Amino acid sequence: MIALTSPYLWYTTRATGIVTLILFTIVVALGTFVANRIGGTYVGRFELNELHRSVSMVAIVFLAFHVVTTIVDSYVPTGVLSIFVPMTSSYKRLAITFGAVALDLILAVWISSLLKVRIANRSWRFIHWFSWLAFVAAVVHALLAGTDSRSGLGLAAVIACSAVVAAAAFWRYLGRPTRAAGRTALSPLVAAPEPEVRPGVRPTPSTTGAAAKRRTRR
Amino acid sequence: MMESSTLPRLLHGATGRPLTLQQHEVAFAANSPVANLFEELQSSGLTGRGGGTFATSKKVALLRSQRSHHKYVVVNAMEGEPAAHKDQTLLSSNPHLVLDGAEFLASMIGAKEIAVCVSRDNPTVVHHVQQAIHERTRRSERGARFQLHAPPWRYVAGEESALIHWLNDNESLPQYRANKAEPLRIGRGPALVNNAETCAHVALIGRFGSSWFRQLGTDESTGSTLVSLSGAVQRPSVLEVPLGTSLRTILEAGHADPNPQALLTGGYGGAWLAGTHLDVAYTNAALAPYGATVGAGILIVVGQSGCGLTETQRIVKWMANESARQCGPCAFGLPALAEDLTQLLRPTRDPQAVHRELVERCNVIEGRGACRHPDGVVRLVRSALDVFREDIALHVAGSHCAGSRSQGHFVKVPTLEREDELIWQ
Amino acid sequence: MAIKRKVGGFVLRVNPILCDGFGHCHELAPELVKVDEWGYPIIKTQPSALADLGALESARYAVRGCPRQALRIERVADL
Numbered sequence: 001m002i003a004l005t006s007p008y009l010w011y012t013t014r015a016t017g018i019v020t021l022i023l024f025t026i027v028v029a030l031g032t033f034v035a036n037r038i039g040g041t042y043v044g045r046f047e048l049n050e051l052h053r054s055v056s057m058v059a060i061v062f063l064a065f066h067v068v069t070t071i072v073d074s075y076v077p078t079g080v081l082s083i084f085v086p087m088t089s090s091y092k093r094l095a096i097t098f099g100a101v102a103l104d105l106i107l108a109v110w111i112s113s114l115l116k117v118r119i120a121n122r123s124w125r126f127i128h129w130f131s132w133l134a135f136v137a138a139v140v141h142a143l144l145a146g147t148d149s150r151s152g153l154g155l156a157a158v159i160a161c162s163a164v165v166a167a168a169a170f171w172r173y174l175g176r177p178t179r180a181a182g183r184t185a186l187s188p189l190v191a192a193p194e195p196e197v198r199p200g201v202r203p204t205p206s207t208t209g210a211a212a213k214r215r216t217r218r
Numbered sequence: 219m220m221e222s223s224t225l226p227r228l229l230h231g232a233t234g235r236p237l238t239l240q241q242h243e244v245a246f247a248a249n250s251p252v253a254n255l256f257e258e259l260q261s262s263g264l265t266g267r268g269g270g271t272f273a274t275s276k277k278v279a280l281l282r283s284q285r286s287h288h289k290y291v292v293v294n295a296m297e298g299e300p301a302a303h304k305d306q307t308l309l310s311s312n313p314h315l316v317l318d319g320a321e322f323l324a325s326m327i328g329a330k331e332i333a334v335c336v337s338r339d340n341p342t343v344v345h346h347v348q349q350a351i352h353e354r355t356r357r358s359e360r361g362a363r364f365q366l367h368a369p370p371w372r373y374v375a376g377e378e379s380a381l382i383h384w385l386n387d388n389e390s391l392p393q394y395r396a397n398k399a400e401p402l403r404i405g406r407g408p409a410l411v412n413n414a415e416t417c418a419h420v421a422l423i424g425r426f427g428s429s430w431f432r433q434l435g436t437d438e439s440t441g442s443t444l445v446s447l448s449g450a451v452q453r454p455s456v457l458e459v460p461l462g463t464s465l466r467t468i469l470e471a472g473h474a475d476p477n478p479q480a481l482l483t484g485g486y487g488g489a490w491l492a493g494t495h496l497d498v499a500y501t502n503a504a505l506a507p508y509g510a511t512v513g514a515g516i517l518i519v520v521g522q523s524g525c526g527l528t529e530t531q532r533i534v535k536w537m538a539n540e541s542a543r544q545c546g547p548c549a550f551g552l553p554a555l556a557e558d559l560t561q562l563l564r565p566t567r568d569p570q571a572v573h574r575e576l577v578e579r580c581n582v583i584e585g586r587g588a589c590r591h592p593d594g595v596v597r598l599v600r601s602a603l604d605v606f607r608e609d610i611a612l613h614v615a616g617s618h619c620a621g622s623r624s625q626g627h628f629v630k631v632p633t634l635e636r637e638d639e640l641i642w643q
Numbered sequence: 644m645a646i647k648r649k650v651g652g653f654v655l656r657v658n659p660i661l662c663d664g665f666g667h668c669h670e671l672a673p674e675l676v677k678v679d680e681w682g683y684p685i686i687k688t689q690p691s692a693l694a695d696l697g698a699l700e701s702a703r704y705a706v707r708g709c710p711r712q713a714l715r716i717e718r719v720a721d722l
Contacts, residue, residue, distance in 0.1 A: 034710065037665060037682075046667040046708045121661055121712045394660045396717070545659035546683035582679050588659050 009073040014148055016066035018157055021142055023059035024106075025161040027052060028135060032168040036175040053113075060110060067103065095145030098137045105134035135165050225434075226458045227442050228418050232311040236346045239353045242314035248425040255424055256282070256326050262428035263440040264420065268294060268376075268413025269485065269514040271502055274420065280401055281327040281410045288407030289329035291362070292385070293320050295336045295343075295414035296369065298376030299485040300632050301516045304444035305414045307456040309336065309343050312418075313350035317364065319417030322424040324362040327410055331363050335381055338368035373486070373540035377589050378402060378411045380542070385409075391542050392589035415444055415515075434460035439501035443512065449482075449519035449628040450475035459500065461512070466496040474519045479621070480526055480605055482629065484513025486533050487594020489601035490526065509601055520628040525621030526606035527613060529629045530598060531559035536631045537595050548592040551583035555599055562613055563622070569614035577603070653693040654719050655686050655702045661713035671708050672701035 030052035039045040070078050082089035082096055084104060089096035112119060112127040139162050148154030231237060231245030252258050260275040281289060293316060295305045309316060320332045334351070336344050344366070351364040367385060374380050375390035382402040384390045393402075401408040412420075419441055423431050435441045439461035445468060448454035452473040459468055469476060478493040489510040491498070498504050502511050520529060538552035558576040561567060576599065584596045603610065609619035655675055657668075664682035668675075675698060677685045693699050693716070706714045 034665075040666060040670070044667075044670045045665060046670045049667060049708060049710065116712065124712075394658045396656070396658070396715070546662065546664050546681050547659070547679065550681040550683075551679075582685065586659060586683070586685070 005074050009069050013066060013069040013073065014146065016062050016069065017142065017146065018148065018154060020059055020062045020066050021138060021161050022157065023055060023062060024135060024138065025164050027056045027059055028131065028165050029168050030055060031131070032172050035172055056110075056113075060106070063103070063106065092145055095141055098141035098144060102134045102137035102141055105130045105137065109134065132165075132169060225442060225460070227422060227434075228308060228315065228415070228444060229311055229458050236310055236350070237312045237314060239314055239350070239357065242312055242318075245312075246315065246318075246421075246425055252424055252427050255322060258423055258428040259326070259420065260428075262423045262431045263438070264416065264423065264431070265439070266413055267415040267419065267443060267515060269299075269487075271511070274412065274416055277410060277412070278323065278326050280399070281329075281408055284327075284401060284408045286407050288331075288405065289324075289327055290404045290407055290409040291320050291324045291327070291329045291332045292381065292404075292409050292411040293317075293332065293334045293414050293417050294376060294378070294381055294411055295334065295347075296371070296376030296381060297337065297514075298371070298373045299487075299514050299516055300373075301446060301448055301482075301485060301518055301630070302514050303446045303448075303454065304456045304515055306340060306343050308415055308418060308444065310346055313347050314354075315418045315421050316414045317350055317354060317417075318424070319412075319419065319421035320364075321362055322420050323410060323412065323417065329362060329410070331365065331407075333365050333367055333385060333404070333409075335367045335369060335384075337371035337375065339371040344368055373537065374542050374589065374591055377591070379589065381411065382409060391544060392591070394588040413514075436462040436499070436501055436503075438503055439512075443500075443515050445472075445500075445515045445517055447472040447474060447517050447519070448630065449517075450478055450521035450524075451519060461501050462499045462504075464497050464499055465491075465517075468500060468517065469496065469519065475521045477522065478519045479522045479524055480520045482518040482520065482529075483510040483516070485516040485594075486537055487591065487598065488513045488516065489597050490530075490605040491601075492605045493520075509597070509604075518629050523621050523624050524628045525609065525619055525624075526602060527559070527563055527609055527619070528622055529627060530602040530606070531556065531563055532627065532631045533629060534559055534595055534599060537591070537598075541591060542589075545587045545592075547583045547586040551579060552592060552595055554579055555583070555595065559599070562610060565614065565616070573603075573610075573614065652719055653699065653702075653716050654688060655693060655705065656715050656717050657684055657686060658713045658715070659683075661711045662709075663711050663713075665710050667708045667710065668705040668714055672698075672705040674698065675701055676705060 030048055033039070033048045034045065034052055037045065039048050067083055071080055071083060077091050078089055078096060082100065084100055086097040086100045086104075087093060089100075108127050109131050112124050116124055139158060142149045142158050146154060146158070149158045226232070231241065237245065256275070256278065259278060262275075264274045266272050266274060266277075295309055295316070297303075297305045317332075317334070320334070324330070324332055334347055336347055338344060347366055351366060354364065369375050369381070369384045369390050372390055374392055375384065377392050379393035379395060379402060380390045382404060383393050385404050395402075402411065403409060419431070432440045442458050442460050445457045445459055446454070447457060447468070455472050457468065457472055459471070465481065466476075469478070478496075480493050481491045483489055483491050483505065489508070491505070491508055491510050495508060498508065500512060505511055520526060534552065535556040538556045541548045541552055543549040555576065558572055558579065561572045562569060562576070565572065580596045580599055583592050585593060587593070606619075609621070612619045613622075655672075662683060664684075666678055666682055666684075668684050669678045675687055675693075677687070679685055693702055699716075702714075702716055706716060
């Protein structure tokens, strides 16, 4: 590995880091718009969805720059392994760990979205929930590793992004569409307990419990 | 032994207690075994007794054409319709007839596992089936293996795909089937699902042959069927009648009101039939011009003192609550229909607008669910709008029809567990 | 001007269980998909809906844009 270092690599790492955080903040906000069914009159819902997808692609490109400049820059000894595997960096172990966690989760979300047509929708949604966790990990990484996030504009940016995402999370929780997404959870048919019918044992009304009361007729 | 052209067939030899295996074999002894079971089934013209009208032999043929070592036969005795009692009665009088039929079906398709599904809310019936299975397994370890399953009772739990989903995943949720020609699967293996009464008829055909079977019934609707009669009757009862009998005869046999206002045919997801059409034969072909079907063999008699609109409103409200709430048009559409019907009974808005909205909503909801639950409710509502036209006009005009003053109801609808479960945001 | 070629044999179908009423399909293919009062799609099937290339393209956008992947373009055997 050639010993390549330059202040400009270091500046690029820091700059792309901040920009990536801001872009992912926008992605999360857009995702919340989509989930809460915003739009339909002045802006199309599908447009917000497409924006969400496009901005996430841009954010991933900037993330790639951030990661690559970190690896290539030999001023700080971070190797390829420590970028993906947590707790393997010799430099600022905890900070890089959080970065690695965020990167892994973002990769999982990205790849599952590329394969969205091929995998079950339930699996895709399960992985997609982890994007919130990825953001939290990214913020912790920014605060621990970031030279700029200690003070001034950098810190202001991190705080502002965190506030926006926290608000989005709260709004997502409030506006969670019980009309639709929680539908099946409200169904009386889901997750019935295991049957209590055992061979040789005569079932009594107590073993069938509350279910037996359901059949009262007027 | 079994006479061909007399009843009872399914309920032959019934005592107060379920027949033991020995008693069953004596009562249903056949002189000579039937040669080619599948051919006999084909020529018998047997159709499903669980509400569908498919020829049983077609379903069996589909399963026969599947190549798998893990086929299943499922006996559906869930009886989701609250007004139906025939499967319970059959299993309480002679469970071995049903199990016989299941074994015949298993041998026709090459299945080694038979899943008998009874609702756990009826512990007596569960016990009877358990005993029967126990007797069979004690007698011979060979042959197909019986397993008893007892899902909780709900209206849609008896739907084919919901039952299969229960067997797979412990949830009675109907499934979307993109291609109805593909059989349902339990794990890897294709499954043949039949109503318990259908299985019992298969047992009769297997013992006595198709020409014996065809001695009752009409040319298209062959054999006999069990009818659950309730409403304006002395006592709710289960009768075995040949298909093609007139409704009047059936009502007489069940000691029902001979001059009813209307009949609810097929079940809660069926259709109303005006009381003036009692001479119609009890077959799908004869009932079709009136928009009605034999369905799950249910007849509910509503007397002259009843209010058809009230009965319909109570049924629709309950059916809306029984939705699995997986599909939007059903989860939201059915409570909306219930609301509209309540509006027609006690109008607070313009009744003409409500009536139009009701018709419009019926058109919008139909056919857009994964299962036929919303379609059944739509059929019921449309038939009510037709049959009870004059009563509805009276309600809409602000006065009441003759029946709405009476306290009792002819259709016994189970109570809603919680009122707030129905309309939710 | 696009040449409208006949593309017979396809229909747009929705899996009503997966569908959560987002409504993106209605925005992307308004000539094929209408929305009922609760936000769920009503897909036009008469006359044979995907009869030309334009309709097929709209349908493809709708399939791609559905957040729950509830839409599919299926071959119909009897066309």
